Amino acid sequence: MRAIGYYFPTPSEINYMTCLECEKELSYMDHRRSMELFQAELCPAHRKRMERFLAKSQVPAEAVMLYYGLRHAGIKPMLAWWDGKKTVDLAISRVKLNIEIDREVESLSFNEAMHELEGHLCSYDDGFTSIRIPHSLIRYQLGESVNGILRITEGLREKTRVV
Ligand SMILES: [Zn+2]
Numbered sequence: 001m002r003a004i005g006y007y008f009p010t011p012s013e014i015n016y017m018t019c020l021e022c023e024k025e026l027s028y029m030d031h032r033r034s035m036e037l038f039q040a041e042l043c044p045a046h047r048k049r050m051e052r053f054l055a056k057s058q059v060p061a062e063a064v065m066l067y068y069g070l071r072h073a074g075i076k077p078m079l080a081w082w083d084g085k086k087t088v089d090l091a092i093s094r095v096k097l098n099i100e101i102d103r104e105v106e107s108l109s110f111n112e113a114m115h116e117l118e119g120h121l122c123s124y125d126d127g128f129t130s131i132r133i134p135h136s137l138i139r140y141q142l143g144e145s146v147n148g149i150l151r152i153t154e155g156l157r158e159k160t161r162v163v
Contacts, residue, residue, distance in 0.1 A: 018041065019042055022045075022046060024045075037051075037061060038061060038064045038065055039069075039139075039142055040065065040069075053079075057087060058087070060103060062135040063089040063101050066142070066149070070090075075153065095129075095153050097128070097129050097131070097153060098129070099130075099133060099149065100133070101134075103135055
């Protein structure tokens with residue numbers, strides 16, 4: 001047996017693909033398109049709505065990947081959150097964490113990127129913590145990016161518990 005380049009899902013697998021927002025079933029092509037754009041299952045209507053939202057708010061597609069990744073992990077982040085002065089790419093209000101996607105940093109190794117992530121953790125007087133996460137880390141290591149944010153969120157939660 002050798003592996004072949006094309007993979008065709010069986011009908012039962014196709015049924016399994018539903019929109020994360022409305023649970024509408026996705027065709028295989030819609031599934032592919034949505035995964036390529038956002039690494040998340042969205043029906044054409046919700047995908048287009050998201051594309052328009054990104055164009056308007058200037059938030060990168062990686063923020064959407066992280067948004068659905070975090071939602072899947074049980075966290076409810078806010079996309080393109082207005083903090084009163086500027087639009088934050090992603091925010092987790094419960095632990096006062098602002099997440100900025102770094103569009104500049106290119107092709108870091110995974111370890112460098114994780115180091116960047118932990119290194120850019122800064123707290124401000126208003127109680128908010130801000131991190132910058134390289135876009136390539138999200139795009140190529142979404143699971144690890146989500147885990148990294150979960151660890152930071154857990155750390156912040158511990159801190160607020162102690163205070
Ligand atoms: Zn939908």
